[in-house]
Amino acid sequence: MPKVITTRKEINFSLNDLPAMPLPTQVLMVRPNHFSVDYVINPHMEGNIGKVDKAKAMQQWDAVKDAFASTGLRVHTIDDQPGMPDMVFCANQSLPYKNPHGDREVVMSIMHSEHRKPEVPYIEQWYLSQGYTVHHPGYKVIRDFEGMGDAIWHPGRLLLWGGYGFRSSIEAYEFVSAKFGVPIIVLKLVSDSFYHLDTCFCMLNENSVLIYPDAFSKKSLEMIRQLIPNVLEADAEEAEKLFACNATCPDGKHVLIQKGCVKTSQMLRDQGFTIVELETEEFLKSGGSVFCMKMLTW
């Protein structure tokens, strides 16, 4: 039965008991014509106002786009908007879903920061153009919800992992669980450098996840370890400075990750993954890397 799971005791099932779900086949990216660091809404942005090299950012974004195409995903792009310097981080404004009947639905976000609220209608327009059914959580009950920044699908299974504590409120998961009819295991984030779940939790394939353990409460770590057989831990410095856990593994084989995560990448190679190194330094100045620069869709 779909529900919001908050304790280890409630995980009385294994991954095999959950219905199968297809992997996403498409990806949306937002071209960063107006990307910059203009304000500080996470610790990584501090000291970086006005420091983005825009030409370099565009080159890095293009390379990330090509890397997604090379893994076989169909890439869609839209342009960002003037005055919306964070719109490029399109993991955040929505959470899409393809239900068992094959219908595509999306829950739109309620951005935590006033700076980012105007981005949402532009992303919604794209979903409408693709024929998605769009849902909006009630802002009177739910303070905030930042889409796939905090709500991450378990690859191949009908299950969501939902982070809360900084950008999304726990109440959002009641709404998403009821709307989509899926169980959600909620994880408490405790360190402000790891303000989104996608900064410390990277699903690799059905049985493997890469995490930064210190970003989670003790109970949340227990839930991860209870359900996922292969929990890999990223090196602390690489997780904090190079966003090692903000990698993405769209096909269960290729891990697209910031260049220079030497220890983490070696560990992943030893596990049989193919590492695709990407340069996202300009985006790291804003507190984001590969995972947040796209939205995986169906």
Ligand code: ARG
């Ligand atoms: N500057 C952006 C913000 O703080 C970065 C978002 C990164 N996105 C992510 N999913 N971690 O909102």
